[in-house]
Amino acid sequence: MPSLGPQPFPGQEKRLRLLAFVRQDAVIRVDKRVEDTAMVWPHLLLIEFIVAMLWLVGLFIISALFNAPLQDVSSPDHTPNPSKAPWYLLNLQELLLHMDKALAGVIVPTILLFVFLPLIPYIDRSREGVGRYFTDKTGLRIFQFSAVYSTVLTFALIFIDYLAKKAGYIEWSSDHLPGGKQLFPNWLIPIGVMFGLSALLVFLVDRLFGATTRGKMIALFTGFVFVYVVLTFVGTSMRGPGMDLYAPWSLPPTIQ
């Protein structure tokens, strides 16, 4: 005999009153099916609780083992070499080495954050593939292709820039190019490369996989993610004193 719990408390039933009948087709039904549901209590709350506790314990352990960095008190006359931004901004700092400051530090991130990312749902308006990773097999292949494409090209571009500058390209450009070492090396070429390679990626996934709008968005977003990650990695582990390029395993320490 169930003794606890299930019985309603005295007066409890009165709290659930029927206010109105609403016809089924009068309600906006947003992809919600009644049959395939689970109660939030206990199923979802249990998962949330366990995950939150695991992370809290993990955070405690990490915080007990590793101290947050603290260097000497700041002094404006004493510049560490190299001075680096926090790691999640090192992608921008890496970009600064390859184009004009305004382009790398302000224009590109502004376009990414306030134009490209917010516009995604307004360009790709089909409901194709909602709730499925990469939509389908083609989407997965587009993701893999774009990930390799952008990783390889980003490393290649950084390396080409490194070799070109080593070969005296800056000096050559200031003597031979209209606009000197500003117009072409710092503005036109980077803009052309960024737009050109993005357009080429869209063209390639269209040709190779017959990509839909969703597929093209997967290509562009994957490009963004992997360029972001590669630039962060290069900025963090491959830039030493003077922001020169080093192999990650032979990175010299910062000169304080």
Add this chain to the structure above:
Amino acid sequence: MLDLPTQAWEWVRRSYVWRSFFRHGYPDSRKNQSLAVFTNVFLHLHPVKVRRHALAIPYTWCMGGLSFFLFLVLTLTGTLLMFYYHPTTDLAYADIKDMETVVVFGQLLRNMHRWAAHGMVITVFLHMARVFYTGSYKPPREFNWVVGVLLFFLTILLSYTGYLLPWDQLAFWAVTVGYNIAAATPFIGNEVSYLLFGGFELGPNALLRFYVLHVVGLPVLAGFLMAIHFWRIRKDGGISGPL
């Protein structure tokens, strides 16, 4: 004797006072499970039922929820840190040193705040990637994606403004990089850097501005956007899933 605790507990649960707090019995029936969720201000962020699909950890990896969880951890640890910190150039660094050597559990508190902040940048980014790759920005969730992008931007700003506060070499020169970028804004570079840093060099004004933005301005704005973000998840039909 043995059932005395049970009886006492039962007496408490049936008391007038208890029932003024909780308007449902123990949630072991569908009705009480529903009431437990929608009569509780914290739990009613959730619907009473979710689609079974939404419970699968490999679908969301809990990244959105964990971002919010880390935000709460950061709010709590950050508030405690505020008791020991003066946002002035002569005291800030010494306060952090005191935190590490004098304040009880100060080092642990600072470590938790620091690592949770790094963690939140990662979880928010992964959450964004998950939402993108599962097509969860598609109708009717377009606007919530935009709110999410703004929240990603705020997360970066929160982390970055906090980075200056210890006022050590690491903080100073990392933020100097940002200062130089802001100053390079076309046409309004001077205005932007003056607005953000309160001057044309990194000094007391910059520290104060970053502090106020870090502890009040940006968290309030982020809280505001999070309210919209969570509300819209519910209004747009809950967590996304196959049609």
